[in-house]
């Protein structure tokens with residue numbers, strides 16, 4: 001079912017024990033060896049986190065930055081790849097800190113022309129918008145269970161292309177993390193059932209059921225539901241005077257980042273939403289702290305009733 005949701009035939013596709021960040025660390029730690037050159041595209045909090053892990057893996061980091069609220073442009077990646085073949089280029093597909101949906105196909109092509117691997121963070125995108133692993137030429141990808149898949153937090157689905165598997169198999173040094181070492185974990189997950197660590201069994205049941213629900217609804221129906229409820233929310237918020245942070249063509253339906261209107265206090269308003277209406281929305285992170293609200297419409301919670309409840313509560317809170 002994971003292969004189906006990820007739209008991939010990759011054999012090495014399974015959930016890592018741990019949250020989305022464990023997936024991030026798994027993909028990076030298994031592909032990077034000390035001294036490798038690695039390009040990380042940074043347009044928010046989660047790009048910054050990848051840089052931290054890349055440095056801990058002993059790689060030489062090349063950072064490509066976009067202004068928060070904007071996607072990375074293919075031209076920036078082309079520039080960074082001029083005259084070099086880094087081990088991999090990493091990018092966040094759905095940047096949860098800014099609400100940007102990053103287009104991937106053109107960048108993927110540039111990465112492969114340079115002879116590098118293409119690594120994607122799909123923690124917030126998987127199950128909410130299209131994620132086409134094979135068609136988009138993604139070599140390594142991780143996600144999480146608690147965003148648009150609507151399972152509890154605790155597993156990180158990952159997938160590796162045959163080329164990525166080959167590179168992991170040809171490593172000269174041991175993977176820096178024992179727990180996340182795919183060369184060992186895959187023997188446990190695979191037919192050999194070679195004990196590595198105790199699988200979090202109840203989480204695997206939860207993911208199984210969540211994926212079953214995703215496929216029962218149908219991927220396309222699910223993406224459309226996310227788009228429609230985003231539109232409903234956008235209309236309502238616009239009429240309340242909210243402006244979106246991100247340009248329409250790069251907006252993430254499942255994470256709506258809006259500027260807090262003039263005269264509205266950030267924390268007291270969010271506290272009222274939570275205490276009086278039982279609705280929690282996200283505050284701004286990093287450069288957006290105190291300036292932006294992030295409204296999630298992810299997976300099972302992406303419902304018309306929830307959009308309507310939030311809009312009517314916001315009306316009361318904003319007086």
Ligand SMILES: *Cc1c(COP(=O)(O)O)cnc(C)c1O
Pocket residue numbers: 019020021022024046092094095096121122123124144153
């Ligand atoms: C939530 C998130 C993560 C981290 O996932 P955890 O489950 O909190 O460890 C990584 N990347 C993105 C884009 C996310 O939204």
